[in-house]
Amino acid sequence: MTTSEAPPRAGAASYLEDHGRFSGIFGWIFSTDHKRIGILYLVSTLFFFFVGMSLGFLMRLQMLSPHGELFKNADYYNALFTLHGVIMIFLFIIPAVPGSLGNFFMPIMIGAKDVAFPRLNLLSWWLYVTGAVIALASLFGSGLPDTGWTFYAPYSLRTHADIPMAVFGVFVLGFSSILTGINFITTMHRMRAPGMGWFKMPLFPWALYATSWVQVLATPVLGITMLLIFVERIFHVGIFNPAMGGDPLLYQHLFWMYSHPAVYIMILPAMGLISEMIPTFAHRTIFGYGAIVWSSMGIALLGSLVWAHHMFTSGLSDAAATVFSLLTFLVAVPSAIKVFNWTATLYKGSIALEPPMLYALSFIFLFSVGGLTGLILGALALNVMLHDTYFVVAHFHYVIFGGAAFAFFGALHYWLPKMFGRMYNRSAAYIGWALLFTGFNLLYFTMFVLGVMGMPRRYAFYLPRFQTPQVIATVGSWIMIAGILVVFTNLIVSVFKGEKAGDNPWGGVTLEWQIPSPPPTENFLEPPTIPEKAYDFEGAFAS
Amino acid sequence: MSDVAAEAGRAEHAHEEHRDYEGAKLGMWLFLLSECMLFGGLFVLYAMYRADHPRAFSAGGSHMDAILGVANTLVLLTGSFAVASSITALQRGRRKLAMGLVGTTILTGVAFMIVKAVEWSGHIRQGYFPHSHLLQGKPGEQLFFSLYYVMTGLHGLHVIAGIAVLTAALILMARGKVTQEHFVFLENAALYWHLVDIIWIFLLPLFYLAA
Ligand code: HEM
Numbered sequence: 001m002t003t004s005e006a007p008p009r010a011g012a013a014s015y016l017e018d019h020g021r022f023s024g025i026f027g028w029i030f031s032t033d034h035k036r037i038g039i040l041y042l043v044s045t046l047f048f049f050f051v052g053m054s055l056g057f058l059m060r061l062q063m064l065s066p067h068g069e070l071f072k073n074a075d076y077y078n079a080l081f082t083l084h085g086v087i088m089i090f091l092f093i094i095p096a097v098p099g100s101l102g103n104f105f106m107p108i109m110i111g112a113k114d115v116a117f118p119r120l121n122l123l124s125w126w127l128y129v130t131g132a133v134i135a136l137a138s139l140f141g142s143g144l145p146d147t148g149w150t151f152y153a154p155y156s157l158r159t160h161a162d163i164p165m166a167v168f169g170v171f172v173l174g175f176s177s178i179l180t181g182i183n184f185i186t187t188m189h190r191m192r193a194p195g196m197g198w199f200k201m202p203l204f205p206w207a208l209y210a211t212s213w214v215q216v217l218a219t220p221v222l223g224i225t226m227l228l229i230f231v232e233r234i235f236h237v238g239i240f241n242p243a244m245g246g247d248p249l250l251y252q253h254l255f256w257m258y259s260h261p262a263v264y265i266m267i268l269p270a271m272g273l274i275s276e277m278i279p280t281f282a283h284r285t286i287f288g289y290g291a292i293v294w295s296s297m298g299i300a301l302l303g304s305l306v307w308a309h310h311m312f313t314s315g316l317s318d319a320a321a322t323v324f325s326l327l328t329f330l331v332a333v334p335s336a337i338k339v340f341n342w343t344a345t346l347y348k349g350s351i352a353l354e355p356p357m358l359y360a361l362s363f364i365f366l367f368s369v370g371g372l373t374g375l376i377l378g379a380l381a382l383n384v385m386l387h388d389t390y391f392v393v394a395h396f397h398y399v400i401f402g403g404a405a406f407a408f409f410g411a412l413h414y415w416l417p418k419m420f421g422r423m424y425n426r427s428a429a430y431i432g433w434a435l436l437f438t439g440f441n442l443l444y445f446t447m448f449v450l451g452v453m454g455m456p457r458r459y460a461f462y463l464p465r466f467q468t469p470q471v472i473a474t475v476g477s478w479i480m481i482a483g484i485l486v487v488f489t490n491l492i493v494s495v496f497k498g499e500k501a502g503d504n505p506w507g508g509v510t511l512e513w514q515i516p517s518p519p520p521t522e523n524f525l526e527p528p529t530i531p532e533k534a535y536d537f538e539g540a541f542a543s
Numbered sequence: 544m545s546d547v548a549a550e551a552g553r554a555e556h557a558h559e560e561h562r563d564y565e566g567a568k569l570g571m572w573l574f575l576l577s578e579c580m581l582f583g584g585l586f587v588l589y590a591m592y593r594a595d596h597p598r599a600f601s602a603g604g605s606h607m608d609a610i611l612g613v614a615n616t617l618v619l620l621t622g623s624f625a626v627a628s629s630i631t632a633l634q635r636g637r638r639k640l641a642m643g644l645v646g647t648t649i650l651t652g653v654a655f656m657i658v659k660a661v662e663w664s665g666h667i668r669q670g671y672f673p674h675s676h677l678l679q680g681k682p683g684e685q686l687f688f689s690l691y692y693v694m695t696g697l698h699g700l701h702v703i704a705g706i707a708v709l710t711a712a713l714i715l716m717a718r719g720k721v722t723q724e725h726f727v728f729l730e731n732a733a734l735y736w737h738l739v740d741i742i743w744i745f746l747l748p749l750f751y752l753a754a
């Protein structure tokens with residue numbers, strides 16, 4: 001199936017060349033092509049990743065000495081972690097995978113020409129940009145934001161920072177996320193190619209399907225919570241204000257009713273990416289396809305019932321705490337099912353340790369550490385001790401950075417040849433990965449230790465006895481950031497200068513590998529041949 | 544050349560996507576589901592606070608004018624009925640009638656908002672608003688009124704959005720973009736209006752009949 005045979009026809013040009021109605025930058029920012037929108041998301045979410053990373057770098061510098069290496073005024077540190085958290089969560093990790101790789105590959109993988117609502121898709125991106133601008137505009141308001149990304153009442157009702165602006169930005173971002181979810185669900189229901197049954201769908205689309213439901217159902221709860229903080233700040237209605245009879249704990253409940261499911265918005269698509277990379281580089285059909293599909297849906301369901309595990313020390317009743325602790329343990333089951341399936345896929349596979357595979361294997365390791373420490377935090381007695389310490393910070397970085405972001409970076413290596421038709425430099429990819437992985441563990445594993453020692457999170461200064469591990473963690477952050485710079489320099493250079501990659505460099509069997517790299521605007525010049533089953537390596541090799 | 548090709552590709556595209564009736568409906572239902580969750584958060588708050596302050600909530604309810612509340616409910620129901628009939632009218636090819644019915648719904652929406660404005664200004668004149676003198680030291684009633692303003696306020700915003708969507712439907716019908724064959728836009732607008740209606744039907748007992 002090569003391009004040269006196909007007669008020139010509508011949409012046959014590569015999406016990179018076919019700029020549509022407008023040209024130059026407008027050909028991108030007004031494009032309704034899902035692939036172009038995917039690239040828009042890719043560029044913008046990575047941009048914010050780099051901003052967030054720089055803020056993290058500064059936080060770690062501050063921690064070099066007990067009295068603060070950078071500033072003696074804790075307000076700056078408060079602003080740093082707030083911004084870092086808001087950016088990493090709302091501007092990077094939530095939109096990153098669905099917005100970029102989801103938009104680009106999900107339609108192709110199910111044999112569709114585009115998403116169900118292309119213009120709505122473009123609107124999602126514009127709302128994302130608008131939300132980002134509004135949220136960041138809060139920086140120039142009455143004071144630096146200092147509430148943390150959680151905006152807990154009653155402090156968020158009192159602080160001088162421009163909270164109304166910030167929460168309104170988050171509201172708009174949520175709206176963008178909901179529209180993406182609606183679009184994806186409809187796309188998978190309505191646009192699958194003839195012959196692409198639900199259970200022939202690759203696992204990345206399936207993961208996005210589960211994610212989209214969480215986006216559609218949970219995000220509005222965040223929306224209303226943010227709106228209430230907004231109204232509260234402007235009209236002082238007192239719904240969360242204890243001085244007026246309101247209950248700030250209800251704020252926490254509503255906030256986590258969204259924000260715990262939100263961690264599945266972050267991790268489920270990443271798990272989908274792992275399920276793509278592992279079979280390709282093990283050259284073997286995925287083990288337990290059905291189990292992976294159903295565990296995604298199970299995670300989406302159970303994940304909406306555990307929110308109060310963030311509130312064990314808030315005065316929740318013992319009965320409620322016990323139930324939420326139990327449910328937290330249950331939600332680990334479907335995640336573990338996936339881990340077992342990936343490992344079983346490797347068994348007797350013919351494993352090619354290409355860079356994407358290294359990321360996938362690191363994901364399994366780092367995500368397991370993150371997940372198991374999550375169980376430690378989910379146990380009531382231990383939670384009382386570890387709550388709001390560095391242990392928590394280490395735990396969620398292992399899950400969302402070591403998990404979700406590592407999968408994302410791995411998938412960028414996996415699909416870069418498809419998106420741009422070019423290959424990256426392999427040695428640079430290995431070096432970057434090694435630095436990233438080493439630095440990551442040095443930084444965050446040390447934070448586990450610090451947490452157990454009693455170092456609280458969100459503190460600008462600390463007791464001298466914590467200094468040695470703090471310095472080790474900071475050195476870890478340097479190694480890690482060096483790794484990130486190598487990785488992305490390599491990727492960016494190869495987009496423009498890399499060697500030509502060919503249509504199927506890894507021997508993948510999902511539909512995106514049947515079409516030219518970079519894909520034509522229409523995606524499929526001829527109707528795609530749908531494999532007998534997803535990940536049919538035997539069939540692919542036989543022919 | 545590639546430009547022309549792309550243009551053709553795009554046109555073909557747009558065409559197909561517009562024709563997916565089922566898809567458009569599914570998308571709308573998903574959106575309505577997310578709207579329900581949006582209000583769901585507020586209903587949870589209402590339930591919690593009412594459980595904490597049952598007396599104060601009933602005292603708060605006694606300041607509401609149930610007649611106006613019920614009247615407004617009838618207004619909204621009339622609108623829902625009109626927009627539902629307009630779909631049938633359009634499907635039978637009676638465009639003028641369909642447009643008239645949508646116009647009626649828009650008018651009921653405007654009437655609803657006027658009644659709402661009268662009510663709100665009445666409460667405010669009597670001194671029932673957040674932080675007001677009368678509510679000082681009465682946390683339960685304070686919460687009742689705060690929730691009243693927030694929930695009916697958010698609902699009011701939805702009524703305005705509904706009016707906007709119905710106006711768009713009216714314009715599209717006038718321009719022949721929403722027709723006997725392609726009426727899904729009108730159908731979705733009507734669905735949205737029904738949602739606005741249903742949420743109000745929940746708000747009515749929670750506030751007006753709380754006494
Ligand atoms: C790239 C290098 C990164 C560094 C150096 C870094 C470092 C840090 C540090 C030092 C803290 C604050 C600890 C405290 O005092 O409480 C923090 C908090 C946080 N980080 Fe990162 N991090 C990085 C990447 C990420 C990524 C990729 C994510 C998510 C995708 C993330 C999400 C968060 C969140 C949500 C918080 C909590 C903010 C808050 O307390 O409100 N970070 N990070």
Ligand SMILES: [Cu+2]
Binds near residue numbers: 263306307309
């Ligand atoms: Cu959680």
